[in-house]
Amino acid sequence: MTDSKQNQGPLIVEGKLADNERLKRESNFLRGTIKDDLTDPMTGGFTADNFQLIRFHGMYQQDDRDIRAERTKQKLEPLHNVMLRARLPGGIITPEQWLAVDKFAQEKTMYGSIRITTRQTFQFHGVLKPNIKLMHQTLNDIGIDSIATAGDVNRNVLCTTNPVESELHQEAYEWAKKISEHLLPKTKAYAEIWLDGEKIAGGEQKDEQQEEPILGNNYLPRKFKTTVVIPPQNDVDVHANDLNFVAIAENGKLVGFNVLVGGGLAMTHGDKSTYPRRADDFGFVPLANTLDVAASVVTVQRDWGNRVNRKNAKTKYTLDRVGIDTFKAEVERRAGVVFEESRPYEFTDRGDRIGWVDGIDGKYHLTLFIENGRLLDYPGKPLKTGVAEIAKIHKGDFRMTSNQNLIIAGVAPEDKATIENIAREHGLMDDGVSNQRKNSMACVAFPTCPLAMAEAERYLPGLIDEVDSILAKHGIADESIILRVTGCPNGCGRAMLAELGLVGKGPGKYNMHLGGNVAGTRVPKMYKENLGEQDILTEIDSLVARWVAERESSEAFGDFVIRAGIVKEVKVSKRDFHD
Template sequence: MSTDAPDSTTNNLGTGENKPKEIKLSAVEKIKLASEYLKGTIDDELADPVDHFNNDNLQLLKFHGSYQQDDRDKRAELKKSGGGKAYSMMLRCRIPGGRITAEQLVAHLDICDELGNATLKITTRQTLQLHGILKDDLRESINRINKIGLSTLAACGDVNRNVMCCPAKRVGPIHAQMQQFTDDLVEALAPETTAYHELWLTDPETDEKTLVGGGEPEAKKPIEEPLYGPTYLPRKFKCGIALPEDNCIDIYTQDLGFIAVVRDEKIIGYNVIVGGGMGRTPSAKKTFPALAERMAFVTPEQAIDVAKAVLIVQRDNGNRSDRKVARLKYLIADWGVAKFRTEVEKIFGEKLADCTEDDVHGFDDHMGWQEQGDGKWSYGLNVENGRLMDNEKTQFKTAFRKICDVFGREMRFTGHQSIIFCDIEESEKDQLISIIKEHGIPTTEQTSTARRWSMTCVALPTCGLAITESERRLPSIIDKIEEPLAKLGLSNERFTIRMTGCPNGCARPYNADLALVGRAVGKYTLFVGGGWLGNRLAYIYKDQVKDEVVVEEMIGIFAAFKANREGSESLGDFCARVGEEKLAELAESAPRP
């Protein structure tokens, strides 16, 4: 299968004839083209005492796993005093399938305390984010992450990002196959630029290709990208692997998804789905969220090459003039999945089989105690919105340090921003729970169902795109809906609540049962009608909902659901069945708790 990159000045935009067509490249495409495979002038800026990077290098730093941010809470105060912005860097790690060792977690806790803002964030893609890292500390932070056997390369940027996979610890061939496929996929779709090693793992004083402070030198590879080419992909690209009975990674939101097909306790292949993506821009009608479409069945032996073929078709045909419509979902919408499959088959070199009937039908968040199958247990602990910090009420960081010290076992991050402690002996279960409780952390069993199934993006104060609050707001919203839910008899009802500070959808709001998406300052778009299974898009119930009436609107939906549900239908199923207008009528007339 050929992986030769195209001429970066041309692009095929849905012609289907593989004939290059001249287009006007976007500004970001030009930056990538001139960057010498992501190096740019980052090294010069690292040596410059200025506290922030220029715009061109900011685009390249994303590929290295970092975004520049500023503390928006401090903007007005600094402006009054004549100062500039309080710049810092967000640094994201790449942790395939969310699998991490005790040593690696402790190292991240050390970095966040010593070089960051003293908090750590579990992301919606099963990895970790550090915030508040000063520009002068960025090289040391990346270097330290690499020393523990992890990397930040391709955690962001126009490449394949962190590969998601079911995090459950299970003995047996199925999960072992999935985890091995995850690792193989990460390696196969990884960028090969030498710029990462040269910038972050090289001593700038001696120019020796060695880890700063020690380590083995790495042989220099040629500066080339046989898979990606000099301009990489038109936009970000996300992959995931799931089981039909356990869609815990939201497989239909991925650009490329693999649904395992299991027969006789063995994965015989995967149903490949393509074109998922959550972002939208309300002012641009050409943008929209999308769920992936079923494309073809592949055997385990075909899977990697088919993944490369999907990436290559997007590389050569995705929109490179308008980043708003550059994701794979727009190419699928333009072509249709049948034509896209034909182009994938051309690259792959042979026809593919049709999908089997296997599809998602369950979702396990893996919280609480679960048997691993080897006599040991895992414990899934809900971490509200993924934020690890210590304060007067709860001490997540201190508790996790102690757990790592006492048990020293593997851990897994979930797609819902929580953590799974693995390999716990029956005799150790009480000790683990005791450590959690003594640090003021609610156990999963003490966490309400609504809170357990909730999720937010970071939003304010660090995200530059945020319009409204999200992470800092949703906990108080859930505080106010827990009692009404109890009075309605819905405390144990499972439904997803997701909230984002802007329409980019980093917390996957558009396929949730209920979601709040930042629309304007102090206002949200209220979406309903998705579902916890993740295979249906939500619709806009009300737009421009003021923050102060959000709770009231939600309670109205819950009351309508309680009074009018049919059988055991879920909240999302109910909202999808009755539709926008009828739901508004039912919410208005339903008796409130």
């Protein structure tokens, strides 16, 4: 932990504001001229500020980078399309909603797929401009929106899925929804542009909004991420997020939260002022103070966050600049609370329990492993169709996990065999999937992400084939390493909380980081830079050989590489990560 007793820098960073601040200020509360761009036949994309503003509405403009060069030769603009990320606090969706999402993906997107994301929701990829408004209206008709799932706002609120302890999960999930609603932008821009001014499903139409009481009229300095987590599962990776509410229960009932602030994983290659960082534990608050504390953390970051340099604009940098105690005291002042001593808790795992588990309510829950979260009908494995067939008969709900898997929750005993049969027939259940594959993850990267420097989603399956072979070669085929791949250093695949993280540097080149832990409470450190794919396998082979030969008892890989001195432990990111 940093020395929180000392104010380490000014509360406000002075200087020329980043251009995004102008963009937000001039946007008329996120409206811009998006409506005009929608009807412009001269381009398939969004122009000028609107390219950024649509992010606040849950979309990113992308193009198919696999065909970009060919289209340039043909003197055509890139094949512009958008990716939409839905807002689903806690990742829960009904079978009826799922079928509507499935239908739109099949009929109105370029790729026909649904992707379950590390933000515990789904994404549409490849939506062309003529279908964008229809997409939002389709979602609104089934009670879903994409407000504030991107941009400088609080994004989709995550919640531990925990299908076993159903009553505690339901309480935590309700708080995730409340936090999400409390921190949403209040502007009516979304309804005006995409729903022709109709009220958003489940919401009340208000008079024209001319201020944002929590987010501020210039919104936040940078993206902001929030979770609700139920120990001992850390499936939401709390240390990847700005604000986390750790559920504290007594006699099976939720009584309050420990509040963790200042986590984040994004960094910039070659810029040592950027680094991944763990969140700090501010202490315990009773349930009644939850929303006030959430708003106060957001408003302190709103007012003190760096609006000059976006690379240092996240909450983690604000904490390190002003000091933890200073930040915490201001949250207490604004919320009118005093944090109590943190209640004891422990994280022991963060993976999903693949397969069937019994709930305390007499129902069953089936977690399906979805590699990279990509639901599509592959030859011999019609995954997307299989989930739709389950949705047609399932009486419970679906829960998307932060590990990109899907839980068929609340299955009655009499429906269990039928649902398993459908899952197996469509390749959704495969007893041969290795533990290593279950504990690996990647971001989207190529061909759609404009930030990608290297492959990730398309690279991972073959990489795991090789890693499985290495583990088998050394006699530990049933064991695994938490392994994650990202196509760039922005952190979407959470490689900076992996035991072995690969971060894209260029085509076929990755930086290798080692030393995260199973619980997800430690940041890994750079081991080697700019490795090619064969070099990566050679390094993994050598490291696994040492791990097997030298480890103590059942010592995990990430713990071993630190004890053996292969990398130093990152205790304080600002000091240790680049050291």
